[in-house]
Amino acid sequence: xxxxxxxxxxxxxxxxxxxxxxxxxxxxxxxxxxxxxxxxxxxxxxxxxxxxxxxxxxxxxxxxxxxxxxxxxxxxxxxxxxxxxxxxxxxxxxxxx
Numbered sequence: 246x247x248x249x250x251x252x253x254x255x256x257x258x259x260x261x262x263x264x265x266x267x268x269x270x271x272x273x274x275x276x277x278x279x280x281x282x283x284x285x286x287x288x289x290x291x292x293x294x295x296x297x298x299x300x301x302x303x304x305x306x307x308x309x310x311x312x313x314x315x316x317x318x319x320x321x322x323x324x325x326x327x328x329x330x331x332x333x334x335x336x337x338x339x340x341x342x
Contacts, residue, residue: 260325263307268300275300283309 258267265284269275272286279285283299290296296314300307301322311320 260307260310263300264305265302268302268307272298 257271263271268284268286272288275284276287277285279299281301283301286298286300288296288298294314294316296312299311299313301309308326309322309324311322313319
């Protein structure tokens, strides 16, 4: 997330430390709310490829995210609270140990 060539975005926080305020600083204002209250951030890669980050927050902190674009489609949700990074849509999320 912080390429060594050409760009330095400064310190990138660990995923579990991303708050709504930090997300806005990293990705800009969310474009809309998506499914289950997820915030959608519209981004463009260095190569000009458009993609979206969907992010779910609980008590102001990031709990889940997924990436979407024309090449990969919608990825599965990744849960930052567990050691198991991805869950298929609709799967129950295990409790944190």
